[in-house]
Amino acid sequence: xxxxxxxxxxxxxxxxxxxxxxxxxxxxxxxxxxxxxxxxxxxxxxxxxxxxxxxxxxxxxxxxxxxxxxxxxxxxxxxxxxxxxxxxxxxxxxxxxxxxxxxxxxxxxxxxxxxxxxxxxxxxxxxxxxxxxxxxxxxxxxxxxxxxxxxxxxxxxxxxxxxxxxxxxxxxxxxxxxxxxxxxxxxxxxxxxxxxxxxxxxxxxxxxxxxxxxxxxxxxxxxxxxxxxxxxxxxxxxxxxxxxxxxxxxxxxxxxxxxxxxxxxxxxxxxxxxxxxxxxxxxxxxxxxxxxxxxxxxxxxxx
Amino acid sequence: xxxxxxxxxxxxxxxxxxxxxxxxxxxxxxxxxxxxxxxxxxxxxxxxxxxxxxxxxxxxxxxxxxxxxxxxxxxxxxxxxxxxxxxxxxxxxxxxxxxxxxxxxxxxxxxxxxxxxxxxxxxxxxxxxxxxxxxxxxxxxxxxxxxxxxxxxxxxxxxxxxxxxxxxxxxxxxxxxxxxxxxxxxxxxxxxxxxxxxxxxxxxxxxxxxxxxxxxxxxxxxxxxxxxxxxxxxxxxxxxxxxxxxxxxxxxxxxxxxx
Ligand SMILES: Cc1cc2nc3c(=O)[nH]c(=O)nc-3n(C[C@H](O)[C@H](O)[C@H](O)COP(=O)(O)OP(=O)(O)OC[C@H]3O[C@@H](n4cnc5c(N)ncnc54)[C@H](O)[C@@H]3O)c2cc1C
Ligand SMILES: Cc1cc2nc3c(=O)[nH]c(=O)nc-3n(C[C@H](O)[C@H](O)[C@H](O)COP(=O)(O)O)c2cc1C
Ligand code: FES
Numbered sequence: 001x002x003x004x005x006x007x008x009x010x011x012x013x014x015x016x017x018x019x020x021x022x023x024x025x026x027x028x029x030x031x032x033x034x035x036x037x038x039x040x041x042x043x044x045x046x047x048x049x050x051x052x053x054x055x056x057x058x059x060x061x062x063x064x065x066x067x068x069x070x071x072x073x074x075x076x077x078x079x080x081x082x083x084x085x086x087x088x089x090x091x092x093x094x095x096x097x098x099x100x101x102x103x104x105x106x107x108x109x110x111x112x113x114x115x116x117x118x119x120x121x122x123x124x125x126x127x128x129x130x131x132x133x134x135x136x137x138x139x140x141x142x143x144x145x146x147x148x149x150x151x152x153x154x155x156x157x158x159x160x161x162x163x164x165x166x167x168x169x170x171x172x173x174x175x176x177x178x179x180x181x182x183x184x185x186x187x188x189x190x191x192x193x194x195x196x197x198x199x200x201x202x203x204x205x206x207x208x209x210x211x212x213x214x215x216x217x218x219x220x221x222x223x224x225x226x227x228x229x230x231x232x233x234x235x236x237x238x239x240x241x242x243x244x245x246x247x248x249x250x251x252x253x254x255x256x257x258x259x260x261x262x263x264x265x266x267x268x269x270x271x272x273x274x275x276x277x278x279x280x281x282x283x284x285x286x287x288x289x290x291x292x293x294x295x296x297x298x299x300x301x302x303x
Numbered sequence: 304x305x306x307x308x309x310x311x312x313x314x315x316x317x318x319x320x321x322x323x324x325x326x327x328x329x330x331x332x333x334x335x336x337x338x339x340x341x342x343x344x345x346x347x348x349x350x351x352x353x354x355x356x357x358x359x360x361x362x363x364x365x366x367x368x369x370x371x372x373x374x375x376x377x378x379x380x381x382x383x384x385x386x387x388x389x390x391x392x393x394x395x396x397x398x399x400x401x402x403x404x405x406x407x408x409x410x411x412x413x414x415x416x417x418x419x420x421x422x423x424x425x426x427x428x429x430x431x432x433x434x435x436x437x438x439x440x441x442x443x444x445x446x447x448x449x450x451x452x453x454x455x456x457x458x459x460x461x462x463x464x465x466x467x468x469x470x471x472x473x474x475x476x477x478x479x480x481x482x483x484x485x486x487x488x489x490x491x492x493x494x495x496x497x498x499x500x501x502x503x504x505x506x507x508x509x510x511x512x513x514x515x516x517x518x519x520x521x522x523x524x525x526x527x528x529x530x531x532x533x534x535x536x537x538x539x540x541x542x543x544x545x546x547x548x549x550x551x552x553x554x555x556x557x558x559x560x561x562x
Contacts, residue, residue: 025531032305045533053543060526060534064352067526071533074543217354269355269527270346272397273308 002286003293004279006040008238008260009186010161011095011122013040016294017251017279020242020265021046021099021125021165022071026085027092033272038279040261041095043125044085047115048100049107051077061198061207066217066244067266068196070210073101073130078114086118095122097163101130105153108140112158123160126151126185129167129192130214141167141192144179155184163240166190166231168220173227174234181235188231189240189263191224217266218244225257232258232299246274248281258299304335306400306529310393314370316386319452322377323420324386325362328394329370337364338403339428340497340520340552343373344528346395347381357381358525358547360424360497361399371398374453376420400528404428404495404518404552411492412438415461416478416506418498419445424520426453428495429460440464440491442483444502448472479505488513496520507555517555521546 004015054074102108128141193214198207224243241259267274311328347353377383439461448471465473497520510517530548
């Protein structure tokens with residue numbers, strides 16, 4: 001058995017497999033399926049300062065190899081999280097990150113300040129990339145000055161590991177990555193969903209209530225791989241890769257492209273055990289290729 | 304029982320008419336306490352280009368054989384592929400999911416109203432209501448007589464009435480055109496319904512007007528089926544709620560369906 005543990009800028013992961021925000025609930029929903037402590041970590045639902053109802057139904061459109069969602073950050077707000085959800089997370093012995101979003105820099109700050117009080121939360125994943133909200137969200141992740149402003153502001157009030165999650169909906173992802181690194185991000189995760197659209201031909205109507213939504217699943221994997229590769233070459237901080245990872249082979253591809261850890265997203269819907277199969281499969285791959293540690297394959301693409 | 308991902312073996316596949324099939328799926332895990340209205344999320348064979356699982360009501364449970372039954376109406380790629388499942392193959396199924404119908408505390412007179420494939424959760428419901436000796440009337444609606452399935456089995460649990468849009472079986476029209484929705488409606492303690500949303504809304508409206516309790520089972524499209532994606536929400540008096548975990552069964556008082 002090869003070593004799977006890896007440190008990501010202060011986060012000690014027992015293995016490089018995490019689960020992605022918005023696809024893993026608050027974790028507790030998976031208790032029936034497997035022991036959450038087997039994960040390197042998990043990222044809970046997008047959380048905002050104030051409660052949000054999210055967008056109207058329908059919020060989902062299926063494609064042959066992925067799905068569009070337009071959930072719109074439905075959540076009970078950070079206070080609800082701290083009072084009602086956080087106590088239930090104390091039993092887990094793995095890295096739990098809260099995915100933080102906001103419409104204004106002030107909202108991001110106030111939300112991060114409250115998360116800072118929660119000892120059992122290992123870090124924040126700063127979501128500057130949600131395509132499904134009218135204000136803020138992705139706007140912070142698609143311009144360098146806006147990304148810098150929000151990362152710097154949160155960095156000032158949050159002293160634990162800060163992972164910043166990038167949007168793929170940009171011309172040059174490396175510019176944004178360099179900007180958030182310079183502004184104090186400890187690590188960078190990518191990609192969030194890709195802005196997309198679905199139409200119902202018979203009724204001549206959009207499928208989603210919001211017309212556009214975010215594409216995820218196998219359809220986005222080649223784009224995600226390319227972006228992880230570009231970003232990991234240009235920044236020094238660790239990169240956490242995601243986008244269409246369905247199995248261990250997909251995960252290995254992300255490590256080879258330069259990711260130090262990965263997140264499993266949409267795959268959880270198809271198979272709630274996906275993360276477990278991926279951990280086992282990574283182990284198997286390393287053994288088969290005689291690697292002693294996961295670290296040996298990070299960025300190991302043979303050009 | 305706890306929800307889990309299981310590989311269930313197809314032990315029989317009965318074709319009921321041109322587009323309905325009834326699958327019997329055997330579990331290796333001891334089945335217990337499955338409630339009517341709960342559902343199973345089934346993976347469609349990869350070659351079908353169907354990405355997400357497909358949700359189906361648990362139609363019946365055979366605790367002796369440790370199997371569940373699923374009634375499938377073929378309407379698209381996923382349902383058509385599953386309706387052609389071969390005996391002996393295995394299907395990946397996540398179940399039991401969701402919250403089912405609730406049972407009256409006292410001995411009651413209840414009306415079950417099913418439209419189209421919405422009859423699916425009503426079979427297990429009728430079975431369990433009968434076990435607790437409630438008085439059961441069952442009203443099933445479809446487009447034509449050909450589309451009505453499983454009438455004989457429903458008749459084991461209560462008096463069966465039918466409506467068809469073309470008048471080929473039972474009363475002509477929609478379920479709400481049936482005499483049961485006239486003066487007699489007030490005599491029921493509770494109505495249970497599942498079917499196309501416009502039908503359930505019409506049933507709910509009459510239930511409100513006559514002050515009869517009513518539970519409906521919604522069929523919103525789903526991605527996960529177990530409460531983590533938030534794609535399946537419906538508007539309730541308490542805000543957006545997930546149909547897959549807070550439902551699929553809702554008391555009409557929770558829904559904003561009064562008008
Ligand atoms: C809780 C629950 C229980 C269900 N129980 C049963 C059951 O017991 N038996 C059964 O046959 N079916 C049941 N359904 C419906 C079944 O899940 C869908 O028919 C199925 O997902 C369609 O998949 P498909 O690939 O065949 O069709 P697709 O190709 O996905 O769709 C075909 C067409 O139907 C439309 N459509 C599909 N699903 C829905 C929906 N949920 N609401 C509105 N329009 C839709 C699509 O827009 C498309 O136009 C249930 C659904 C839910 C949510
Ligand atoms: C239904 C759904 C909800 C999501 N919600 C969030 C969210 O709240 N915050 C966030 O940063 N990303 C969210 N995402 C994006 C995922 O975390 C992930 O970045 C993306 O789906 C790509 O990975 P995948 O293809 O493995 O799913 C969501 C994705 C889906 C499908
Ligand atoms: S289908 Fe995912 S939350 Fe209901």
